[in-house]
Amino acid sequence: MATKTATKRKPAAAKRAAAKSTEATIKTKPEYDFETVKIEQRKDGITFVILNRPEKRNALSPQLHHDMDDALTYLATDPDTKVLILTGAGNAFSAGQDLKLYFRGLGNDPVARARASHASDSWRSHRLMNFPKPTIAMVNGFVFGGGLTPIVSCDVAIAANEATFGISEINWGHIPGGLVGWNVNQVMSARDAMWYSISGDTFNGKEAVAMKFVNFSVPRAKLKAEALKIAKKLMQKNPWAIQYTKEAIRSVRHMSMDQASDYLRCKSDALQRVDKEAGRQAGMKQFLDTKTFRPGLGTYDRKSG
Ligand code: ACO
Numbered sequence: 586m587a588t589k590t591a592t593k594r595k596p597a598a599a600k601r602a603a604a605k606s607t608e609a610t611i612k613t614k615p616e617y618d619f620e621t622v623k624i625e626q627r628k629d630g631i632t633f634v635i636l637n638r639p640e641k642r643n644a645l646s647p648q649l650h651h652d653m654d655d656a657l658t659y660l661a662t663d664p665d666t667k668v669l670i671l672t673g674a675g676n677a678f679s680a681g682q683d684l685k686l687y688f689r690g691l692g693n694d695p696v697a698r699a700r701a702s703h704a705s706d707s708w709r710s711h712r713l714m715n716f717p718k719p720t721i722a723m724v725n726g727f728v729f730g731g732g733l734t735p736i737v738s739c740d741v742a743i744a745a746n747e748a749t750f751g752i753s754e755i756n757w758g759h760i761p762g763g764l765v766g767w768n769v770n771q772v773m774s775a776r777d778a779m780w781y782s783i784s785g786d787t788f789n790g791k792e793a794v795a796m797k798f799v800n801f802s803v804p805r806a807k808l809k810a811e812a813l814k815i816a817k818k819l820m821q822k823n824p825w826a827i828q829y830t831k832e833a834i835r836s837v838r839h840m841s842m843d844q845a846s847d848y849l850r851c852k853s854d855a856l857q858r859v860d861k862e863a864g865r866q867a868g869m870k871q872f873l874d875t876k877t878f879r880p881g882l883g884t885y886d887r888k889s890g
Contacts, residue, residue: 616659619652623674624660630667631816632660639675644683645731647691647701654704657712667824668816669716671735672723679732681753682763702763705731710764713738714835717828719819723812724790724799729753730765737768740831741815742799744790745808750798752778756785772798821884823864829856862887 610625617624625633634656636643643649660666673679682688682705691698713720713735722736724744729751736742744750752769754761761769761782769778777796781788790802803811819827833852837845857865868885871878878885 611665614659617656619656621646621649622652622656624656626665629817630665630820631813632663632666632669634660634669634671636671636673636679639673639677641683642677642680642727643673643675643732644680644686645705646683646686647697647704648686649683650687650701650704650708653708654712657708657716661712661717666718667820668719668721670721670723670812670816671713671739672725672812673728675726677727678722678724678748679728679735681728681730681732684757706764709734709738710768715832718824719816719827719831721812721815721819722799723808724748724750724793725805725808730761731763734763734765734768736799737772741819742793743801743803743808743812743815744793744799745805746790746802747805748790748793748802749787750789750793751785751787752781753785753787755783769798821887823860823862823884823887825856825860825862826864829859 609628611628613624613626617626619637621636621638623633623635623637625635627633634653636645636649636653638644638646638649660669683690687701687705691701709731719741720739722739722742724736724742725748726745727749728736730753733750733752752761752765754765760766766778766782769782773781773796777798780786788796788798790799793799794802801811801815829852833849836848840848857863864885864887867887867889868878868880871885871889872880
C-alpha cells in the first residue's frame with residue numbers, strides 16, 4: 586500500500602522541481618547575446634524579449650533599435666519560440682526614444698541617424714507587426730511616446746493596473762512623429778488619440794483597457810502569470826491558422842469589402858496548403874464524425890488529428 590502511494594504521489598519538492606523544469610529557460614543561444622535586449626527562452630516555447638536598459642527606463646537608444654531588429658529577425662524563424670512576450674526590465678516598459686542618444690546624439694551624424702531611424706521603424710512597425718507567431722506586450726510600468734508603438738504592433742497587450750502611459754511629445758515641444766501619431770490612431774478612438782496627444786496627460790493600465798489601448802490589465806503582482814496564461818492559450822491553437830489569421834485581420838482593416846473578400850478567399854486557400862496538420866479537416870472530422878469536440882467552445886484535439 587505504502588509503495589503504491591509512493592509511486593502515485595510525488596513529494597511536494599519533486600512536484601516543485603518538475604514544475605520549475607518546464608518553466609526553466611533553455612540554453613541561451615550565442616546569437617541572442619545582446620547589449621540592450623535580454624532574451625529569455627522557456628522550455629515550453631514562450632520567449633520573453635526584455636528591453637534591458639532599466640537604469641535609463643528602457644529608453645530606445647540606437648543600439649537598442651539595432652538589437653531589437655536583430656532579435657526579432659532571429660526569433661521569427663526560431664523553432665523554440667512559439668509565442669513572444671515583449672516587456673521591459675525594472676519599473677518601465679519604455680520611456681520612449683532616447684532623447685540623449687537618439688535625438689541629440691545623432692543630430693550631426695546623418696549616416697548613423699539614418700541607420701538608427703531605419704532600425705527603429707523596422708523592428709517596431711514591420712518585424713513586430715509581421716511576426717509570424719503570436720506576440721504579447723506585457724506593459725510593466727512607464728511607457729511614453731515611441732514606447733507605445735511596439736504595444737500597438739503586438740497582437741495582444743496586457744498592462745499592470747499601475748502602469749503609466751503617455752503620448753508625451755507635446756510636453757517637450759515635439760509632435761508624436763516616428764509613426765506614433767499613426768500608431769495610436771490604429772487602436773484609440775479619435776477623441777482619445779487627440780486628447781492625450783495635445784494634453785500630454787498620462788493614463789494608467791485600467792484606463793488603457795477602458796479606451797481599448799490594451800486588452801487587459803491586472804495588478805502588477807499578477808502581470809507575468811496572466812501574460813503566461815494568455816501565451817499558453819494561444820499556443821494551443823494551430824500555429825499556421827493563427828499566423829494566417831493575424832495577417833488577415835491586420836490586412837483587411839483598410840481594404841474595401843470587395844478587396845477583403847477576394848483577399849480572404851485567397852488567404853483561406855493558401856492556409857490549407859501550408860497547414861502541416863490539416864487542422865480544418867481534423868476539426869470537421871472531430872465535430873461532424875466522431876463528435877468529440879465543439880468548435881464554438883474550444884480548440885480541436887491537435888494530437889489525435
Ligand atoms: N531619453 C533619455 N534618457 C532617459 C529617458 C529618455 N526618454 N527617459 C529616462 N531617461 C534617463 C534619465 O535621463 C535618467 O538618466 P540619468 O540617471 O543618467 O540622469 C534615467 O533615465 C532615469 O530617469 P529619471 O527621470 O530619473 O527616472 P524616474 O523614474 O524619476 O522617471 C520617467 C521616469 C517618468 C519615465 C522620466 O524619466 C521621463 O519622463 N522620461 C522621458 C519620457 C518621455 O517623454 N520620453 C520621450 C517620449 S517622445 C518620443 O519617444 C519621441
